[in-house]
Amino acid sequence: MHITFKITKYKVMDRPYVAIVSGATIDGKISLGRNVSAKECMPLPEDVQKYLHSIRAKFDAIMVGCNTIRTDNPHLTVRLCEGKNPIRVIPCTKLDLPLTSNIFKKDAHTIIATTEEAPKEKVEEIKSLGVDVLYVGKEKVEIGRLLGLLWKRGIKSLLVEGGSRLNWELIKLKVVDEIVLFIHPLIFGGERAPSLVEGEGFSNYSEAAKFQLTNFFAIDGFLISHWKSP
Numbered sequence: 001m002h003i004t005f006k007i008t009k010y011k012v013m014d015r016p017y018v019a020i021v022s023g024a025t026i027d028g029k030i031s032l033g034r035n036v037s038a039k040e041c042m043p044l045p046e047d048v049q050k051y052l053h054s055i056r057a058k059f060d061a062i063m064v065g066c067n068t069i070r071t072d073n074p075h076l077t078v079r080l081c082e083g084k085n086p087i088r089v090i091p092c093t094k095l096d097l098p099l100t101s102n103i104f105k106k107d108a109h110t111i112i113a114t115t116e117e118a119p120k121e122k123v124e125e126i127k128s129l130g131v132d133v134l135y136v137g138k139e140k141v142e143i144g145r146l147l148g149l150l151w152k153r154g155i156k157s158l159l160v161e162g163g164s165r166l167n168w169e170l171i172k173l174k175v176v177d178e179i180v181l182f183i184h185p186l187i188f189g190g191e192r193a194p195s196l197v198e199g200e201g202f203s204n205y206s207e208a209a210k211f212q213l214t215n216f217f218a219i220d221g222f223l224i225s226h227w228k229s230p
């Protein structure tokens with residue numbers, strides 16, 4: 001693999017540079033169903049995975065929604081190329097996560113962002129694993145506030161690896177600087193299959209989040225495209 005990923009545009013801001021990276025089918029789906037693991041229903045060829053890991057290695061931190069942790073149990077580490085593991089950041093309202101999840105392993109540092117609704121015993125159990133627990137909201141993790149806290153901790157770049165509900169929160173806040181899409185040669189169809197961005201959505205063209213195509217190429221029959229916010 002000779003294609004290298006670079007963060008080219010740091011704006012002056014009080015939050016990290018945010019990039020979403022995701023696989024998607026030709027029809028824009030990111031899994032067969034919300035509780036079906038994308039790792040199983042849409043596996044990536046090894047060279048695409050290597051490219052993904054080379055992107056991970058460029059970021060200070062990596063964020064994934066709590067439901068993707070429950071469904072896919074990812075490691076979120078850099079294993080297929082040289083580079084350091086980003087800090088894992090997981091927003092999770094009530095800490096409804098198994099303590100055996102791979103994100104609690106010692107191979108990388110993990111920060112869990114939670115709310116006042118999280119059971120105190122679970123907070124203590126998670127902290128005892130060496131994980132930082134931040135309270136960032138009463139009933140809902142406030143993603144905008146979380147980005148500010150990460151920035152203050154020295155996190156200058158954040159890679160978001162889904163799923164569709166977390167992607168929406170970031171798109172809604174208009175804080176996504178870049179999107180990297182791996183288009184699988186597949187169509188799932190159906191209303192149960194989540195798409196790249198869900199949530200309530202925008203209601204008209206002027207509100208819609210807009211991006212510019214900055215690069216595209218193929219790896220092993222997958223179309224890789226890069227999009228940046230203007």
Ligand SMILES: NC(=O)c1ccc[n+]([C@@H]2O[C@H](COP(=O)([O-])OP(=O)(O)OC[C@H]3O[C@@H](n4cnc5c(N)ncnc54)[C@H](OP(=O)(O)O)[C@@H]3O)[C@@H](O)[C@H]2O)c1
Pocket residue numbers: 021022023024029030031032033034035036037038039042064065066067068069071072091092093094095096140141142143161162163164165166167169194198
């Ligand atoms: N193809 C791909 O590249 C790819 C990548 C990632 C995921 N996926 C797939 O996507 C599916 C999961 O996506 P999903 O949309 O169901 O879940 P998600 O975005 O991974 O997680 C959403 C969950 O995160 C927690 N959360 C806490 N604060 C939040 C906030 N402010 N905004 C949004 N979420 C917040 C909530 O769970 P609590 O209520 O428990 O806090 C929420 O339900 C799975 O099928 C997975 O395999 C595919």
